[in-house]
Amino acid sequence: MDEPTLQAQIPGLRRYARALVGDPWAADDLVQDTLERACSRWHLWRAGTDLRAWLFTVMHNLHANQVRSARLRPAASHQLDLEAAAPELVAPDAGMESALDLQRCLMRLPEEQRVVLLLVTLEDLSYAAVARILNIPTGTVMSRLSRARARLRELMDAGPAGEASASSSTQPRPALRRMK
Structure with a gap:
């Protein structure tokens, strides 16, 4: 090896x-x-x-x-005593807010879309390589990627309360460009 x-x-x-x-x-x-x-x-x-x-x-x-x-x-019931854990609970920095929001939105994507999105964008794998890894056709990779990007955009625009944020309605969204 x-x-x-x-x-x-x-x-x-x-x-x-x-x-x-x-x-x-x-x-x-x-x-x-x-x-x-x-x-x-x-x-x-x-x-x-x-x-x-x-x-x-x-x-x-x-x-x-x-x-x-x-x-x-069967789901195990884990209960956390918030009073005992209070000293360990710290609010994230204000700068981390968008990163946490992105993570939250990524986790809300359907599994098959999230996997394709991460392999193509985070790991910079080609569509053909992703298709081989997931054992699906290349067209399915492109379709799932397109749906994942659109859904992620919707989730990010919605904000934490589920309503469209004021900043997204006043500023035009940047156009996505094809990477591969």
């Missing part, structure tokens, strides 16, 4: 997992599971093929399995 090549993929895997899952701890667990699975099934990777795409495929399949099994398990 070529460790430096595998190690070079870890930052991209972590970035994608954090955007996909939304929780840093769960994202790190997903990356760890992905690397364990990749190491245990290293014989399945074909030398000369795109290692990055193979690792993202492994991660996608693991995440899909985790989501599927979570739906089948």
